[in-house]
Structures are given as C-alpha cells and as structure tokens.
Amino acid sequence: MTALAILIPAALLLGGIGLAAFLWSLRSGQYDDLDGAAMRILDDDRDKAPPPDRAKAKMEQDGEPL
C-alpha cells in the first residue's frame, strides 16, 4: 500500500504534465498548420531568420512606450 501511495500520484502527475503540455501546444496554435510545420524543418535558412515577433524590439527602438 505504501508503494501505491507514491506510484499512483506519480503516474497521475506524469499524465497530468502530458495533458497540460498538449493543451498548451493546442492553445498556442501549434496544430494550426501541420503541413507548413512539416515543410519548415527542411528550410536551412530558418536557423538564421529573425524571431517571428519583433514588436518589442521595434517599439523600443522607436522610443514608444510598450
């Protein structure tokens, strides 16, 4: 019984982490373009490309408050 007291919460915790990770990836739009994701890994230039969201850097550079 003592082993179960550790094993069951451990199993549920691991499953819960997996569930949370999936829900996060779903909310952050990672399933919106599966074809594109498959293609993007073939692109070598991507490693050098600027990060997709440059809003912050750009606004600071322009001297505007965020």
Place this chain on the structure above:
Amino acid sequence: MTACCPDPLIVPPDQGLADRGGLERWVREVGPGRLRLEALVPGVHCAACITRIEVALRAIPAVISARVNLSTRRVVVEWLAGKARPEDLVAAIAGCGYEVRPWLPSAEADDHKAEGRALLTALAIAGFAAANIMLLSVSVWSGADAATRDLFHWISALIAVPAVAFAGRPFFASGARALSRGRLNMDVPISLAVILAAAMSLYETMQSGADAYFDAAVTLLFFLLVGRYLDHMMRARARSAVTGLLALNSTGATVIDALGARSFVPAGELRPGMDILIAAGERIAADGEVVHGQSDLDRAALTGEPLPETVRPGSAVHAGTLNLTGPLRVRVGAAGDDTLMADIVRMMEAAEAGRGRYVSLAERMARAYAPAVHILAGATFLGWLVATGDGHAALLAAIAVLIITCPCALGLAVPAVQVVASGILFRRGILVKDATALERLAGIDRVVFDKTGTLTRGTPSLIPPIAAATGDLELALGLAQRSRHVLAQTIAGWTARRGIAPADFDSVTERPGEGLEGRIHAAVVRLGSRPFCAAGDKAAGAPDSELLEVWLARDGKPATRFSFEDAARADAGEVVAAFAAAGISAEIISGDREAPVAALARRLGIEVFRSGWLPGAKATYVEALEKGGHRVLMVGDGINDAPALAAAHVSMAPASGADIGLAAADFVFTGDRLFPVVFAWRLARAAERAIRQNFGLAIAYNLVAVPVAMAGHASPLIAAIAMSSSSLVVTANALRLRLMAGREPAP
C-alpha cells in the same frame, strides 16, 4: 526546392490589387497601433515559397510578424499602424510572383475554429482520463483485494466524474437539443449510456461493489470524440476549400464617382447607376451598358462560345464576362431581378429545391439504430426485473446493454472513411465541398459534361506548326509581352518557353479590338487581327471562321499567322473511356455552336451531345434525367452550367470555373487534366465499400456482444475489450483506402 515556385521575372506580378487601393476594408486592428491583414496565396507549395514570402514581408520595416499557413494557403501579417499601407504588403507578396487576395475571416469561420479546439481539448481530457482509469481497472481485473479495489474505484471516480462532465458536453448538448424537438438521434443513447454508467458506478463504489464501469464510460467518450473530431476535420476542410475558392474569385470593380474619385467596391455592393472601370484582363463584376471604350469580351463562361465578341459604347455587357483588350467604362444596369445573374441564381434555387435533401447512410442507420438500442436496454431491464425481481441486477444488465450497443464503432465508421478519402483527394488537388458528396458520387450511372472549359481547356492554345522565322518570333514576343490580351499572352508564353529573346521595341501602342503596334529601327510592326494587319487580300489561305487567329505584319506586309483553338484536355478521351468501361455513358451539353461540339464528341467517342443550349435548358435536361431514375454526375465550369450543377445528383467543377459554378459544385478539381473526375469517382466507390464493411463489422460485433450483455455476463473487462477492438478494426479498415489510392496512377 524552388521548382514549384513561380519565377517573378516570368510571371507578371499581380499588381492590380495593390494599385487599386481600398484595401482598408480587409484590415483588422488587433492591438494598440497593431494592424493585421490576412490574405490568400493559393500558389504556396513548399518550404521555399514560405521563406520567400515571409522574408519579403519582414524586409518591410513596419512589419512585426508575417506567417504563412501552408495548410490553408494563407498569410497573416501584422504591422505597426501608420508605418505601412496594406497595399505595400500585398505588393510585396505579389512581387514574389504569387497571386494574392486579401481575405477577411468570417465570424462563422472563427466559431468553427473554436469548436475544433474545444473538441480537441475534450478529446485530450477524455484520453487522459481513459488511460489512467484503464491502468487502475487492469489492476482491479487482475485481482486487487477489497480495500485496494475500493481505493482504486474511488480514484477512478475522482477522475471519471469531472472528465465525463467536461468531455461529454458535445453529446449531452446535441442529445438534449434532439429531445427538446421530440426526436431521437445517436447522441441520446450515447448520453444515457455515459451518464447512467458513471452514476451506477459511483453508487457501486459507495456500496463497495465489485463492478464499476468508469473505464467503459470514459473510453466510450474518447472513441466517440475521435469520431466527432474526424467529422469536424472533414467539414472544416470542405469549408476552408469553399471560402478559399470564393474569396479568390470574388470580384469587385473600380467605381468612379461624379467627382472622378476612384475606389474599389466588392461586387455585392455595386448599385445601378454607378460607373465602373474595367481594365483589360479583368472580369466584369456587374451587368450594365458600355458608356466609353471599345474592347473584345470573352463570354465563354456565360454562353460556352469561345470566340470573343466586340463591344463599343451602347453595348450591353454581363457580369462574369472577361474583358480582353481595352479598358471599358460601364454603367451598372438595373440591379435585382432583371440581370442575367439573377435569372441564373433563380434557376439554381429552383433546381436545388427540386432535388430534395440527400439523407446520408449514417443518418439512415442512426434513425433505425437509436430506437433499437432503447428497446433492447428497456427489454433487458424488464426481463431481469420479472425473472429475478432484483432491481439492482436488472439496472446493471440494462446499463451493460447500453454501453455495449453504444455506437462507438458506428460513430467512427463513417467519419474515419470520409476523412481518409477526402485527405487523399485533397492531396491530389480535388476539394470535397460537401460531406455527403462522396456517398452520392459512388452511386452515379450517367456523366454529363459541359464542353468549353471542362472537356476543353477553356483557354486558347496555338495550333502548331507555326511557320515563322526566329526573327519574326522575336518581334511577336516583343509586342505580345506588353499586352494582357489572352491571345497575346498565349503567344508570349509559347515563344518564351522556346527560348526566344524578345525584340527591343522603341515604342508599343495597344489598339483595343485591333491589336498592337510597335516601332523598332524605324520599322512598324503590327500584331493583331486580320484587317488590322491588312491580311485580308494578300494572305495565303481563306479566312477560317471556326478559328481564332492573330497576324504579325511588318511594314504593312503580313508575315506570319498564329492560329488558336480551344484544345480538348489531353486526357478527355481516356476519361470518357474509363466511364464507358464501367457502363456509365457520357454526354455533352454545351452552349456552343453545333459544329465544334459535334467534332469534339466524335473525337471523344461520345454519342449523345446537345449544342446551343441556354442555362435553363441544361438544368431542365439534367432534372429530366434525374426524374427518369438516373443519377447524374454533372461536370461543368461556366456560369451557364450552374443551374445544371445544382440540379444534378452530384457535381464537379474545375477550379478555373466561374465562382457561381464552384459554389454550386460538390467537388472542385485543379490542374490541366480531367482525370481527377475518374479518380474521385473510383475513390468514392472504394469509400462506399469501406463504409458498408465498417457497418457490417459493427453490426456483427453487436450481434455477438448484445446477447452476452442481455444475459448479464458483460463484465467491465469484456465491455472494455469489445469496445476498443471494434473501434480499432473499423479505423484500420478505413485506412485501407490509402493502399487503394497508392495503386492508382497519379493524375
């Protein structure tokens, strides 16, 4: 990698939209000072396309983010307000050589996307709960003792009750809707089984009972949600195909007001009395009368007649016709019931109303199945109550029957096959617009083709041989590449493909309705109609009224003749033969004159053909065939085909067709070949077989399992095994379609 990408040097960038202005209506504000524009870019195909567009957009300093979605062929750009105009962004994409159309996602599309995410979230929760409860249940089945079993049941209950409450909502909501309207659907027995199983198991757990069905309730939800999500995917794919196509073809016009100011207005907002400008190469967005300018119109989409018609001030023009040569100023005519378009729409509505709604196989099954399940479960309960007098045991047996008969495999049988089939078609460039279209396509016994644009390519192609010296071809290319006229572009494309370098003209002028005139080293070169090139008397060969032709003349002397024809698609004969081999006869109904239709029919081996038909006649003919007991596949592209497409049992249109035709058709295929029609039909038949096999499997499984459950022997273990295995078998059977598709030659 770059093979599929257009070369911006060859393809003239589509600057028209950017020049016209008025793109603000497609821009949304998504944050303070942050604007977003979505655009359709149907030409993106590979990683290089994605990179090229994203890099071009990010090179604009104001752009915050630019992302291409390859699945939906869309680009989303966000930028700082006031630092760039939407026209600049569209021009940047067009500058890469891609066709681009701004697109405003409808509220409905947003709702649909949210629904998909909600289903996936429910699926994840149900999957998590099912895996963990199954883990605990396996220990119980392997002989956990009383105290441990109770603990495991309590933990299962803690996971299952919230999971059922959350993940079951799509079924509870749909079942409640059906009941409130006094009907039964599949979701009623599903909801009953899940809720009763969970409640009964909770009661058992409190009483320290031996059997709890938590795992069955949650696994059931998991499998059903998989089916529901597949169904959603299928509809989402169809919907995105439709909105994409319609947005791409959606027309509008540059309106010029009394003060001379120009603005771009979508076709739906044009009003009678407005003056619109139509550049050469544009499609006319409304019916009306020419007030200024002279040009040739391609009316093939309306009439099936491939030869252009010359219009001048006073001529009536119709929406959907293509302006070939000169700019026109058109006064929009009476809106509403008088326009040709309104007539066509009325005929389409009448045809659709007459067709009657098709009831899908799954719906017919559900109508018979849901009452059967309730009767069986009720009979089990009463039988046990009468036989043993034990209400608890009777309820347990009845719940077991509900769980076993729950249409898990049935719920997966149709969506799994449809998603696999529509996925295969999608990859081959065939879009399925309606969920029941595949089923309907499988049952056809007659094919009716339109001619222009369907059996033929709908665009003129040069008839070889061209008897011309390289020097003449250089002159022809030099002139032709300055024009948007279809024939000029055909000549330009043909010569450029043969590695001819364009001659460098000092000046070129275009004369609408006549041709092009250019000066090179003091010589005058003309490319255009027979009279324009003074070819009427001296030219070799009599004028051939069946053929389109363009002449090249140097200093008034005709030198070379270019003849054009509307050539049949390369594999049209093969397609007709493939249908004939299966006993499905093909027919042609066309708006074109009899001679070309008869010639084509003879060449393709089609015996039944009609020519010179108006849109109404086409629709009436298809309706008559349907009334005569035939199930007709109508394949057509034009505006004049739209009523017939709507009247037919099932319909297909090439993506090059008019948008009203695309909206009416069940399938839309892309590319130069006609073979996709045969491929889709073969796949539909294979899908139909797979669906029937799946129903057979599900019913066979019920025939074995239901008596066991009614006898009270369906322990949670047996229920779990039976349910999972039947779902897996059905899904595996659906995936077999891919093997069949792999054997077909690629279109």
